Amino acid sequence: MKNQNFAKRVINYDSSVLAELFIESSNPINTSFAGGYPDQQLFPSAEITTAFQQALTTNTPGIFQYTDAKGPVALRTILAQRHLQRTGVAVTADDLLITQGGQQAIDLITRLFINPGDGLAIEGPTYVGAISAFESYAPTYYEIPMEADGLNVDQLEADLKAHRGANRIKLLYTIPDFQNPTGITLSTAKRQRLAHLAAEYDFYILEDSPYRDLRYRGTELPTIQSFDHHHRVLYVSSFSKILSPGLRVGYLVAEHDMLVELAGLKSANDVQSPNMTMLALAEYLTTNNLDQHIAKMKPIYAEKCHVMVNALRKYMPAEITFTEPEGGFFLWLTGPKKLDLNKFMHDILLPKAHIVFVPSQPQYASSDIRNCARLNYSNVPLEKIEPGIKQLATYFKAYLANN
């Protein structure tokens, strides 16, 4: 039992499943489909190292001192330009806050809006790290099911209509592009409708899009923010998937009054991010072509995704369905309702096949759904994907026969 002096947010949240997954995932004996890591063979190590050297020698001694909580204006200026190029939404350096990865942006935006009990709409399933951040602020969850073209907006609107009082929805959290964990992309029509609903029902949208640049097929869709004419969307992005997660640089784009408060919350949380990583990133973006780097990575991730989907088609029993993502790092398996994939993993898969994935249960904030799982392909060595899926399918078949 946990120490009863801890806050309820800590006593009520069970992170043991994820902590165990982290350990199993790092164990080299296992084939891990569990992680959410980029492929570290793809990091432009030499270029980033040079950027650090350059940033450290040209910004001395100011780089070692405190700076603005929002982050150095040099970096924010570059990111504002990139935001316009990549999403068509014109912003200035003052509309941007540099965060410690996308994760801190999720934490701070929740902190900005959510009192204990306030309504927070989320996708079911959603990014498990976002749930862990939300838990600190004790929201009332409205879990919106995922469909093939993204969250069920009819269900969202029904919830918006049904709850107009103290527990009304104040914030929607969505990952529109190649969602973590399902790999599903939200349709353009739904994006547009969400922007309208936010203005109509007086709520805000946290549009979290760390995988947006990693599209392997199909056409890029406009951001939800691009349909927003009422400052309802807070857009979050990150360099963790497209450059290096070790840098811990993400950013958010928000309307001025929100940004001022978010900068204050950032300051209360950790004063600021490290100057060295922020100025090294500014230097990297100035002297290198990030889009070329992304273009180099995409066929490699696309092939991993393709090999996994093909192997699933070839080996998986018909009772197990799966998504076929157009980008990102993940796809989603769904088995018959009776199946408990957490139990399957612990009883069979891990001890017998040394395979690990993320079972569905911790990826839902309120539902108890156990018949699904997330598979990652970005960080699995290419040659291990097909044999791993083949073995997974073999154990699935046996388990289905006996359960």
Place this chain on the structure above:
Amino acid sequence: MKNQNFAKRVINYDSSVLAELFIESSNPINTSFAGGYPDQQLFPSAEITTAFQQALTTNTPGIFQYTDAKGPVALRTILAQRHLQRTGVAVTADDLLITQGGQQAIDLITRLFINPGDGLAIEGPTYVGAISAFESYAPTYYEIPMEADGLNVDQLEADLKAHRGANRIKLLYTIPDFQNPTGITLSTAKRQRLAHLAAEYDFYILEDSPYRDLRYRGTELPTIQSFDHHHRVLYVSSFSKILSPGLRVGYLVAEHDMLVELAGLKSANDVQSPNMTMLALAEYLTTNNLDQHIAKMKPIYAEKCHVMVNALRKYMPAEITFTEPEGGFFLWLTGPKKLDLNKFMHDILLPKAHIVFVPSQPQYASSDIRNCARLNYSNVPLEKIEPGIKQLATYFKAYLANN
């Protein structure tokens, strides 16, 4: 008026005074006694730059990848050794969590213990950044007045006795060494008593000691943690004052079950700190002698402190008293009760003398005390201290005569 969709923690907290101070403090026209920055002439820029280069080239490509939320074991091992050397308390790498400066440690420890309304004892006055972190968790404050030898422990015990129910004190926040903002050091007897009280009354102590290594005179006192035999003390330190705040590296030392939860909260907050800064610090600490660097800085800060105290003695009217710190960055001015030093600063000091300090009011979490102010000497050029204080005294005299 703030957006009423924001959470209460945001609507209720007025950070505008501090935001304005930040701007005035950065304005080169002003002599700023307001900041809390180290003197950037003292940063070992070349050594840190070399450490980054070394860390980046020897840890490739892992340094660019995600890592353990607690931070790299290489750094935690060095810090555990340093903690033993510097405080006499034996800990292992597993007892340490690397945080984004001391600030994040304060945020996470508050998040670990404080439900809305839970009792949090703090010094009055206290570090303004800690108050901003506490506000996110809506505690009930018990403000314990400062005396010449640190917080009034009798008052604390009276509060502990008086409140045994739902709003009992769960956590005490104290800065025992050269407190921010008063410069006061907590006596050994009080440290020992606090450790006993924590066990007796079932509360925890956040011992925040970023200035501990910067003692200019007198004898180092044992940490509160060194008297703790019941895992009641969570110790927080930082490299911001003794090496470089731009690095954003701090750490906390806590008992195992707490550390596991704090690592989970760190992960929910920002996943981890950047590998580059953490591994560069490990490299710096391996190839350089930090204590020698500190020994080089101390006489420079000691002189600044000495010059400020002497100038206060020489020029200040008798109605204005001040502390005489044995270390750290700050001292504390106290004027007659009727004086409003925020008003004095805005009406007179800033427009006429271009001098800025931090008035007392935002440095109290609940009391409305306006007749005091914090003065910083660490980041004021030495030659500006005496003339600045002389001018300050002149305006004080005139203001006292008219108010």
